[in-house]
Amino acid sequence: MIEERxxxxxxxxxxxxxxxxxxxxxxxxxxxxxxxVLAMAGVIAGRESYYYMRYDDSxxxxxxxxxxxxxxxxxxxxxxxxxEVEPVGRLFNAVVVMDSVSLLKETSQRATLFDGVKDDAVFxxxxxxxxxxxxxxxxxxxxxxxxxxxxVTVSASKYHTNVAFGLIGALLRAWDVVGLEDVLNALEALxxxxxxxxxxxxxxxxxxxxxxxxHAEESGATGRVGVKxxxxxPGPWNVETYREYQRALSQARSYEDRVxxxxxxxxxxxxLIEFGPPPGGKNIGFKxxxxxxxxxxxxxxxxxxxxxxxxxxxxxxxxxxxxEVDYEYCKGCGVCARVCPTKAIRMVSELERVEGLNDPELRxxxxxxxxxxx
Amino acid sequence: xxxxRRQFKSVKEVPPEDYYTSGRRTCAGCGPALAYRxxxxxxxxxxxxxxxxxxxxxxxxxxxxxSPYAIPWFxxxxxxxxxxxxxxxxxxxxxxKKGKRRLEDVNVVVFGGDGGFADxxxxxxxxxxxxxxxxxxxxxxxxxxYANTGIQASSTTPWGATTTFTPSGKVRRIGNERMKKNVxxxxxxxxxxxxxxxxxxxxxxxxxxxxxxxxxxxxxxFIHVLVPCPKGWFTPPDLTVELSRLAVETGLWVLWEHENGxxxxxxxPSPRKHVKNYMQLQGRFAHLPASEIDxxxxxxxxxxxxxxEMDRTGKLMVP
Numbered sequence: 001m002i003e004e005r006x007x008x009x010x011x012x013x014x015x016x017x018x019x020x021x022x023x024x025x026x027x028x029x030x031x032x033x034x035x036x037v038l039a040m041a042g043v044i045a046g047r048e049s050y051y052y053m054r055y056d057d058s059x060x061x062x063x064x065x066x067x068x069x070x071x072x073x074x075x076x077x078x079x080x081x082x083x084e085v086e087p088v089g090r091l092f093n094a095v096v097v098m099d100s101v102s103l104l105k106e107t108s109q110r111a112t113l114f115d116g117v118k119d120d121a122v123f124x125x126x127x128x129x130x131x132x133x134x135x136x137x138x139x140x141x142x143x144x145x146x147x148x149x150x151x152v153t154v155s156a157s158k159y160h161t162n163v164a165f166g167l168i169g170a171l172l173r174a175w176d177v178v179g180l181e182d183v184l185n186a187l188e189a190l191x192x193x194x195x196x197x198x199x200x201x202x203x204x205x206x207x208x209x210x211x212x213x214x215h216a217e218e219s220g221a222t223g224r225v226g227v228k229x230x231x232x233x234p235g236p237w238n239v240e241t242y243r244e245y246q247r248a249l250s251q252a253r254s255y256e257d258r259v260x261x262x263x264x265x266x267x268x269x270x271x272l273i274e275f276g277p278p279p280g281g282k283n284i285g286f287k288x289x290x291x292x293x294x295x296x297x298x299x300x301x302x303x304x305x306x307x308x309x310x311x312x313x314x315x316x317x318x319x320x321x322x323x324e325v326d327y328e329y330c331k332g333c334g335v336c337a338r339v340c341p342t343k344a345i346r347m348v349s350e351l352e353r354v355e356g357l358n359d360p361e362l363r364x365x366x367x368x369x370x371x372x373x374x
Numbered sequence: 375x376x377x378x379r380r381q382f383k384s385v386k387e388v389p390p391e392d393y394y395t396s397g398r399r400t401c402a403g404c405g406p407a408l409a410y411r412x413x414x415x416x417x418x419x420x421x422x423x424x425x426x427x428x429x430x431x432x433x434x435x436x437x438x439x440x441s442p443y444a445i446p447w448f449x450x451x452x453x454x455x456x457x458x459x460x461x462x463x464x465x466x467x468x469x470x471k472k473g474k475r476r477l478e479d480v481n482v483v484v485f486g487g488d489g490g491f492a493d494x495x496x497x498x499x500x501x502x503x504x505x506x507x508x509x510x511x512x513x514x515x516x517x518x519x520y521a522n523t524g525i526q527a528s529s530t531t532p533w534g535a536t537t538t539f540t541p542s543g544k545v546r547r548i549g550n551e552r553m554k555k556n557v558x559x560x561x562x563x564x565x566x567x568x569x570x571x572x573x574x575x576x577x578x579x580x581x582x583x584x585x586x587x588x589x590x591x592x593x594x595x596f597i598h599v600l601v602p603c604p605k606g607w608f609t610p611p612d613l614t615v616e617l618s619r620l621a622v623e624t625g626l627w628v629l630w631e632h633e634n635g636x637x638x639x640x641x642x643p644s645p646r647k648h649v650k651n652y653m654q655l656q657g658r659f660a661h662l663p664a665s666e667i668d669x670x671x672x673x674x675x676x677x678x679x680x681x682x683e684m685d686r687t688g689k690l691m692v693p
Contacts, residue, residue, distance in 0.1 A: 024401070025605055060524065061433070062604050062611050063402035245439050262439070276395070276441035279419055283397025285440030291402055307385045311578055312615050314400070314408040320390035329396035333403030333604075334612030347612075 014074040016047070016177045017091045021113060022098035023293060024064040027163075031059070031068040033192070034096065034164035038171075040186035041178040042072035049073070058108045063291040063331055065108045072177060092117045094175055096167055100127040100359045101350050103137040105290040110252050112142045121149045122174045126156045126163055128360040131210040137355070143214065150174040151210040155361055159199035169203025180204060242275040246285030282329065288315065292332035293362070294347040296325055302344035309336035309345060379590035382416075382579045389415060391444075394423075398442040400433040403611025405601030405618070406515045407433070408575055410485065413513055413599075414445070416582035417589060421481040422462055423447040426455035426495055428487035429522035429603075430515065452490055456498025456512070459484040463507035481509045481589050488516045488530040492557050503564045503594050510594045511585065514557055517603035525606045529555040532626075534666065535658045537606075542661040549661065558598040562632040562690055568593035571631035571640075574600040575618040580640065584631065591633070600627045608657020620652040625674050628681055632690065639685040649674055 018038060020031045035051035042049030049072040053059045057067040095117055097103065103125070106112065113123075125134050131153050138151075152174050156166025172180055180201070187196050245261060252258045277283055296318075298309075303323060310318040313336055317329040325336075337345040351357050382388055393414040400407040406429065414421065423445060425431050431449055441447070450458040463482045469475040484502075491499045491514040499512055519537050520526040527537040532554045536542045540550040562570040569591035573581040581599060588595030602617040604610065609617060621627035622641055626649055629641040649671045653659040659667075680693040 058399070060605065061399065061401045062404075064399070242439060249439060276443040276445075276447070277397075279393060279444045280391045281444065282395045283440050283442045286397040286399075286442075288397060288399075307388070308578065311385050311388060311412075312408065312575070314402075314404050314411070314614065315398075316392045316394075316396045316411055320388075326396065331402035333401075333614070334610070335403055335408075335614050338612050339615050 015091075016042075016072040016093050018070040018072075018094045018096060018171075019092045019116075020068040020070070020096045020098065021102050021107065022066055022068075023102070024058045024061040024066040026063070026293075027098040028059050028066070030162050030164040031066070031098065033162055034167055035068045035070045036190060037164065037168060037183060037186050037192070038070045038178065039072075040190055041182040042070070044185050044189070045072075045178045045182045047072040047074060047177075063293060063333070065102060065105060065290050067107065090116060090118045092121060093177070094122040094124065094171060096171060097123065097125045098163065098167070099293070099362060100125065100129055100134070100137070100357075101293050101362065103134065104141050104350065104354055105292075108290065110249075110258055112144065113138070114142055114144065114147070119146050119148055121147070122152065122171065123149065124152045124154065124167055124171045124174070126167055126361055127153055128155050128362075129153065129357060131208060133357065135210070135212065139214070145216045147212055147214045149212055151212050152207050153210075154203055154207045156203065157361060159203045160195060162196075165196045165199035166203040169200040169205075170207035172200070172204055173207045174209050239275050243284075246275075249285040250287060282316075282326075287328045288331055289328050292327075292330055292350050294332045294334060295327065295330065295350050295353045296332070296334070296336050296345050297348050297353065298323065298325065299344045299346065302342045304342055304344075306341060308339045308341065312336065312339045380586050381583050382586075385578055388579070388582070389418075391415070391419075393417075393419065393421065393444045395442050395444055397440065398433060400430070401603075401605055401611065403604045403614045404433070405575060405603055405614050406430045406487075406517060408614065409513070409515050409581065409599050409601045412575070412581050413483065413485075413585050413597075416585040417481045417483055417511070419445060420479060421445050421483055424450055424455065424458050424462060424482065424484045426450050426458075426484075426486045426490035427452040427522075428490050429517070429520075430485065430487065432522055450484075453495045453498060455484050455486040455490050455495045456500070456502035459510055459512060460502045460505055460507060463505075463510045467507065479509055481511065482507075483511045483513060485513050485515060487520075487522075488514065488518060488528045489520050489522075492516070492530045492555055493528050496557075499561070499596075500564065503561055503567055503596060506566070506593055508592050509589050511588050512594070512596045513585075514596070514598045515601050516557075516598060517601050517606055518554075519603070519606045521603050521606045527552070530557065534662050534670070536608075536661060537658070547661065548666075549658070556693075558596065558630075558632075559690065559692065561596040561598075562637075566593070567596075567632075569595035569631070569633050570597075571595075572598045572600070572627070572629055574621055574627055574629070575602075575615055576622060577619075577641065580629065584640075587631070587633070606658070608660070609655055613655060617652065617655060620647070620655070623647045624649045624652045625678055626652055626670075628678075630681070630685075636688045637684050637690055638688065639681060642682075642685075646674075646678065 022031050039049040039051040051070040053068045058064040059066040152170045154170035156163035159166040248261045310320045317326040334347050337347050394410045466480050518531050525537050527539040527550050531550045536549040542549040558572045569588045571584045573584050602614045623643045625646045630639050650667050677693040
């Protein structure tokens, strides 16, 4: 007998949504574990739960910021059409960040970590930094509005090689949609052992929770960069029109902004033509600095100007003439440091290069074998 | 139309302009992206690029209204790379004959992955190689799996590799049990073919010089490029060029060219390194015990006798 479902007047109150931010391929495996366990725990706690990732959020491109989602609904509430739950802008109750470099960066959707996040959201960050340091980074790079939630920091690789378990323990500390008991049952149902339960329990004990009350004005954030949407023009377009849109796209700071900038389809009729850069130029509409975990730093005193780094750069981001790194496009793969015959190029953590901070959790990222999600 | 065959002697002579520029969605350390960049650098500005569906189509194509290509590019269907290349070259020839376009050398470069050229688009590629259009170059960028859809085995996946379709397990321990298809040898066996070569990212300039030779050969040409894929080979992204070097130095990837009916090795590793140097770096071979890696070494050793024989006689044989 199926229970009759009735629409809830406040359906978003009944929907619990977790978003996981990590690095493509490096964190695909641990994100899958985290999402599976949470979703199973949600089912055990009596909620309709599932997890998913979207192709556009790049779970399978090395280094590229990626996202996983876990949704826990109330089975007694009918699923509503998207237009009935407007505004859909604020969905996420909890945000899990797998590495502290993500705190400096945009997501692959050109958005901040706070995009689509509720005002009372819980942030869980896997880092060796202290909560005030994390908070300062969030204020500087991500926060553009009110936040009255909780910040939990945990050094998750201390508990298990798979950082998912430490992060689950930390999340449970500040979030009560599923309990510790549900998660331990979920581990049993999914046949995950290898010390996962102990890892979750001890991370639950150790995690430090900080209550955060920040108003937009006092956050010190510069605020969202206002994007000027180019005026709509009926097609066909010429190169200048495209350049105008591409420049606007490069300034967008949220997914909503990007959608706003996209022209109506009529503009592109009769054919879908895109104008690339002129020879010698670069794709100004899509900068790829968000992919960088480590950054190459060139010691000019050791450089013998052999041009091998420029020749072998997969992203063409080392200038041929000046041998300078273009940090707007460099993805931090490290090929240049490998091919340099005089070892003039050194890879340093992006967090260290930009902020001068040293996060031991990031060093471990390079040491542990990468897990794969498939 | 005369063929220009510029050969680069040093990295410093390489033109600084990129036609496949920065600002694209590829992985960090992407081997195919580097191959694209170098091939198009060598081809120059007067080039039309075609790409059948594959990892590089999805990665390099538009993100909203942007494109990394500074030269004309279009996407063809997965099986249609060969036919689209012939069609484009034919269109240029017809327009020039009718006087609707000024006479000039236009390069048509078709990039196909191992799915686009070795499996699904193989028939079209073979058809394209049997025509006589000059300045038509087919480049097979071979990352040894269907990397776009999540590392499934293709017919160029090497023996023993773990992929999604051929996972190493308790019952079928080996992983992929098929041998790697040698597409370049098959292409060289086509009648009247002018230039067929294999290449990888290392040694520097080798790939660019081969592209230059192929485009200037006066007929359709084919280059099979081995490109390391950090995601599919389970390697850190900084090893991309290092793996190319080891593939050549261990003799697992043989660099040769077949020009106007004459076969020639373009790089002879001496002494040849043990294949374990190459295979131990890659997670996809991690399940293979030392005895099986030694077996691959033996097979490679025997194959190299035939490669050396081919180099002496200049005739094609099947190793």
